[in-house]
Amino acid sequence: MTRLLELLINGVSLGAVYALIALGFVVIFRATEVVNFAHASLLLLGGYVTAVLHDDLGFLGALAVGVAAAALCGAFLEFVLLRRAKARRDVVAIATVGIDIVLTAELTRRIGTGVLSLGDPWHNSVVHIGGVTIAQTRIAALLTAAVLIGAFLAAFKYTSWGVSMRAVAEDSETAALMGIRLGRVSMSAWCVAGALAAVAAVFITAFPTPGLDRTTSVAALKAFPAAILGGLDSTTGALVGGLLIGLTESLVGGYQDDLSFLGRGLGDVAPYAVMVAVLLLRPAGLFGTREVSRV
Amino acid sequence: MSRPPLTALLWLPLLILPFYVDMFWLQAGLFVMAAAIGAIGLNLLTGSTGQLSMGHAFFLAVGAYGYVYFAGETSGHVTGLGLPAPVAAVLAVALSGLAGWAFSPIAGRVSGVYLAIASLALIFLGQHVLFNLESVTGGYNGRAVPPMKLFGFAFDDSSELIVAGVPFGGLERLWYLGIALLLAAMLFARGVLGARPGRAMNLVRDQRIAAAALGVPVGKVRAKAFTLSSMYAGLAGVLLALTFQRAVPDYFGMLLALDYLAMIVIGGLGSVGGAVAGAAFVTLLPQLLARYSGDLPLVAAPGADGISPAVAARYLYGAAVVAVVLFLPTGLSGLLSGRLPGLRRSATPMKEESPQ
Numbered sequence: 001m002t003r004l005l006e007l008l009i010n011g012v013s014l015g016a017v018y019a020l021i022a023l024g025f026v027v028i029f030r031a032t033e034v035v036n037f038a039h040a041s042l043l044l045l046g047g048y049v050t051a052v053l054h055d056d057l058g059f060l061g062a063l064a065v066g067v068a069a070a071a072l073c074g075a076f077l078e079f080v081l082l083r084r085a086k087a088r089r090d091v092v093a094i095a096t097v098g099i100d101i102v103l104t105a106e107l108t109r110r111i112g113t114g115v116l117s118l119g120d121p122w123h124n125s126v127v128h129i130g131g132v133t134i135a136q137t138r139i140a141a142l143l144t145a146a147v148l149i150g151a152f153l154a155a156f157k158y159t160s161w162g163v164s165m166r167a168v169a170e171d172s173e174t175a176a177l178m179g180i181r182l183g184r185v186s187m188s189a190w191c192v193a194g195a196l197a198a199v200a201a202v203f204i205t206a207f208p209t210p211g212l213d214r215t216t217s218v219a220a221l222k223a224f225p226a227a228i229l230g231g232l233d234s235t236t237g238a239l240v241g242g243l244l245i246g247l248t249e250s251l252v253g254g255y256q257d258d259l260s261f262l263g264r265g266l267g268d269v270a271p272y273a274v275m276v277a278v279l280l281l282r283p284a285g286l287f288g289t290r291e292v293s294r295v
Numbered sequence: 296m297s298r299p300p301l302t303a304l305l306w307l308p309l310l311i312l313p314f315y316v317d318m319f320w321l322q323a324g325l326f327v328m329a330a331a332i333g334a335i336g337l338n339l340l341t342g343s344t345g346q347l348s349m350g351h352a353f354f355l356a357v358g359a360y361g362y363v364y365f366a367g368e369t370s371g372h373v374t375g376l377g378l379p380a381p382v383a384a385v386l387a388v389a390l391s392g393l394a395g396w397a398f399s400p401i402a403g404r405v406s407g408v409y410l411a412i413a414s415l416a417l418i419f420l421g422q423h424v425l426f427n428l429e430s431v432t433g434g435y436n437g438r439a440v441p442p443m444k445l446f447g448f449a450f451d452d453s454s455e456l457i458v459a460g461v462p463f464g465g466l467e468r469l470w471y472l473g474i475a476l477l478l479a480a481m482l483f484a485r486g487v488l489g490a491r492p493g494r495a496m497n498l499v500r501d502q503r504i505a506a507a508a509l510g511v512p513v514g515k516v517r518a519k520a521f522t523l524s525s526m527y528a529g530l531a532g533v534l535l536a537l538t539f540q541r542a543v544p545d546y547f548g549m550l551l552a553l554d555y556l557a558m559i560v561i562g563g564l565g566s567v568g569g570a571v572a573g574a575a576f577v578t579l580l581p582q583l584l585a586r587y588s589g590d591l592p593l594v595a596a597p598g599a600d601g602i603s604p605a606v607a608a609r610y611l612y613g614a615a616v617v618a619v620v621l622f623l624p625t626g627l628s629g630l631l632s633g634r635l636p637g638l639r640r641s642a643t644p645m646k647e648e649s650p651q
Contacts, residue, residue: 035408035411035412037411080617080621081617081620081621090345090347090407090408091560091564091620091624092620093347093408093411094347094556094560094616094620095616095617095620095621097553097556097557097560097616098557098560098612098613098614098615098616098617098620099613099617100553100613101553101557101609101612101613101616102609102610102613102614102617105606105609105610105613106606106610109602109603109606218549221415221549224412224415225412225415225416227412228409228412228413232408232409262427263423263424263426263427264426264427265423265426266423268419268423269419269420269422269423272415272416272419272420273416273420275412275413275416276401276413276416276420279401279405279409279413280400280401283401283404283405283409284409
């Protein structure tokens, strides 16, 4: 029972982190209709900058620089790819694949075979609550993600930035005619997404994961199924999808000894199996808008 | 197609190449041919039907391991059926097609970029299966690939054969098999694209609703394009395995899938010749950089400190993908045929295609 509880809590916490990443992904898609395949490498960039600087600037200082770096990189990508390209949006998505190839090659080269610590203050300490043992990093992840997601959703709903973002997602041409600056909206979306990914990098690499290494971007990729199974154009979907993926990974990973007939390392692939299962039933994801077209 | 004599002239030097160049170039060329077959297939799906797939490394693996399993013998910890090699190759391609068809409930219903992410699942599930199915794949270290044998003629170094004073080993013999397969793959793809299926595929890409209104079964066309392109990938996998002579699961990962996407974008979406050009670019680049790393500035020798040839190649073709999307939407094929980027219909943004 305690084992199940531990796995559930870990799963929710992991899911919250995936939700952070998926949220950025969805925000970019809503604002610009581009699927950003370079998202995992943005996360890697934020994590790498934090890892390199935390000795000199302290954890929070380094994280601030890391977040800024990822946000700037996002803005730069928006500027280069979307301001110039007249190509179809799904072709621009392929251009982000090119960006991803370059960024990942450079960052994995710099990281090499080492494992970098991001210098988070929680290390490997744990808390005991009534027989249940939870790593402090997991609690911190859950709280941070909850605060950030809450702040984001509030901003999305109540600020004029949020309103313009939603207006653009609804109908970008009309929004532009109403005086909304499309360029600003789309650039801010890419900034926010980069920043969220950089924060998520801290918790993806924190205990019990050993640290930032060249496989971190593969772990971050699991935010893709999270975003897709929730529905690519739904912020609620990103949250639910993130949680679903986190819980699946944690539970399947925790009980994989009982599932050994399915092979080793099942926890890492189970999220993808869940995504396929959901897409079979609902091709547009759980909360995504179905493609309805009137002729 | 429109200029048959010129096209034929381009193939002639390829036929006499094994008499003049060394092993390195032959092997590099065979990798290009295998990659080109896979890229043509992916281009049928992505370029012509507008369905993005990041999962084609999986079908390459199905082809490669299908061949190894059907043709290989049971020995040690690996099993095999020991079928004749050509039968095994055909079965391997069929198996890839079957795997692609099995994915059609998703490939037919999920459009464009959604499919790209959904097909990521194939990579990760595929890697999981490859590493765990040790009796078929040989596990982490992979297993040896049995040579191709056609009517008693083996495509390997076992028997001695000298043609015009040049010793013909496995690579020289495979070279001609590769050319034949590539030629067949190109002609078949052109045939598909030039006839009714190709028109249906293009219409599904450009105007999904119009396609449906004209009686084109959108889901079926998408699923069939996916199946066909997975068979191409399977054939590429077979040729790749024959060239490598060893199949290792780790090879068929995410990076390989991205390589194939890079090939078709650089070559030009929707163009058969473009896919071949893109495949040559992406496949040859790391090998050329590795071979000439001593003479190039900035690139270090393999294993030494600094930017390795493999990484340098990734910078270059990653940048090439971005540059092509931004400045040359028709890719290398557009550059070669002199078409201006702005003239193509698909170069205009189309809102209708993206899911709302």
